[in-house]
Amino acid sequence: MFDLLKKLTQITGVSGNEEEIRNVIIEEIKDKVDEITVDTLGNLIAVKKGSGKRIMVAAHMDEIGVIATYIDDNGFIRFSNIGGVSKYNAIGQKVKFGNGTIGAVYYEEKIDDIKNLDLSKMYIDIGAKDREEALKSVNIGDVACFVGDAVRQGDMIISKALDDRCGCAVVIQAIKNMKETENEIYFVFTVQEELGLRGAKTAAYQIKPDLAIAVDVTATGDTPKCRPMEVKCGNGPAIKIKDRSIICHPKVKNLLEKAANKINIPYQFEILEFGGTDSGAIHISAGGVPSGVISIPCRYVHSPVETASLTDIENAVKLLVESLCYVEND
Known part of the structure; x- marks a missing residue:
């Protein structure tokens, strides 16, 4: 699982620019599904055909990043965020543009109080001597992801883009x-989740599933002086109860719980007081879809050092597989 995660996380796939990660996923699954399509917005939809219930499984391919908005005469690049980029997490980080150009993110020296920091007062330094040289490597509108190598420390993986490439890995492995199941499964690797669950909304409207399960990361309550939360790395995948985008349907929550108990894997319940997942868009699409979420506990979300348990991720695969087969008997 680590090798697959390393492969997926190190690809640049900022929201709205998911082509490369989509192509890699296609190569991973093309011989394991009956049909693969890419819709108008860019969602990758892989189908295992059947005559039973129509089930949608969603994991988003995109990651947060930055977009070049202006290049000054000295070659420094001003930028804006794509998705939830923290101004504090961004300081001193490296970013990589699609053509491989690396830049250092820093802020104006005239700021004397870090509380006054804003993304508009930050810039990317690619080592160019002037605007003309910078434009040979980066143009206005080019996007970049943060740089964060995938490393393994015991049972933990540390990397950028675990949100939500670990969800993609879970779905690929599932x-x-x-x-074998009679159900018709639509595995959807969605686009632009970080910009407001956009891909999931259009995909769900097209598929009109009977039931949906999203796979995404969630925050944890196991680091020093963090916000109190039941979810902890290493205690198993989490079954979501609610977040800001959804109150999960009892039918799906119970399905996931029964499946976890049947295969005897550890699990936890999740109530997230902020954020949302693709299920937030799916459950209010096409007349309403009973929806739930398998969440992977992840520390330091939206940073280049997101950290998760490989065992939790592997158990999430088992939970998803069992749940998809359990639906027909539920």
Whole structure:
């Protein structure tokens, strides 16, 4: 699982620019599904056909990043955020543009109080001597992801873009491990989740599923002086109860709980007081869809050092596979 995660996380796939990560996922699953399509918005939809219930499984391919908005005469690049970029997490980080150009993110020296920091007062330094040289590597509108190598420390993986490439990895592995089922499964690798669950909304409207399960990361309550929260790394995948975008349907929550108990894996319940997942868009699409979420506990979300348990991720695969087969008997 680590090798797959390393492969997926190190690809640049900022929201609205998911082509490269989509192509890699296609290569991973093309021999394991009956049909693959890419819709107008860019969602990758892989289908295992069946005559039973129509189930949608969603994991988003995109990651947060930055977009070049202006290049000054000295070659420094001003930028804006794509998705939830923290101004504090961004300081001193490296970013990588699609063509491989690396830049250092820093802020204007005239700021004497870090509380006054704003993304508009920050810039990217790619080592160019002037605007003309900078434009040879970066143009206005080019996007960049943060740089964060994937490393393994015991049971933990530390990397950029675990949100939500670990969800993508779970779905890819579930496709490979799927048991026989009469259900028709739509595995959707969505675009632009970080910009407001956009891809999931259009995909759900098109598919009109009977039931949906999203796979995404969630915050944890296991670091020093963090916001109190039940979810902890290493205690198993979390079954979401609610977040800001959804109150999960009892039918799906119970389905996931029964499946976890059946295969005897550890799990936890999640109530997230901020943020949302693709399920937030899916459950209010096409007349309403009973929806739930398998959440992977992840520390330091939206940073280049997101941290998660490999065992939790592997158990999330088992939970997803069992749940998809359990639906027909539920």
